[in-house]
Amino acid sequence: GIQVEQSPPDLILQEGANSTLRCNFSDSVNNLQWFHQNPWGQLINLFYIPSGTKQNGRLSATTVATERYSLLYISSSQTTDSGVYFCAVNYNQGGKLIFGQGTELSVKP
């Protein structure tokens, strides 16, 4: 099946710093989503981005489908950005998402 790899696995930032999270996938995909899982386990939809670039406030994402990767940019990081960031992809029409292992982000004040 399709493989989804995220890097780095862990990241520690000082508040105010910028960061880039990467997601590589091994096959063509129909859909790619980025999520933030907060300390209570809730998965928050960040981006639905099978291709192209989107921005939402301090966050932006770019997916280059032909090269099978996506990037999540976090600018001016805040302590509330801490948590695990997951990339997930769908490769068939059924909507089933396969998750990467996540990047655990810790933003220090």
Add this chain to the structure above:
Amino acid sequence: GAVVSQHPSWVICKSGTSVKIECRSLDFQATTMFWYRQFPKQSLMLMATSNEGSKATYEQGVEKDKFLINHASLTLSTLTVTSAHPEDSSFYICSALSSNTGELFFGEGSRLTVL
């Protein structure tokens, strides 16, 4: 964004009992819902695909007689963990597929502890 509600948020039960978890799409219809399981410090693992009006499709290695899934309406899917054992303790998360956009929305998750 679309809202998916999951209940209960947490449950503690005795070994051998059954536990039912509900997943509802509140403001959209979902012909397809998914159930995931997450162990501490790990990623989400897909357990099964729940299709309204038909049998669920289980991923390899998931016991369908242990994890009963019912998708009785376009807004409700349930997961029943039967004869629960301590190794079933985990965080269970449901998701619903928006047929309009193809985007997946997740519930808040249910933390199951089996004593």
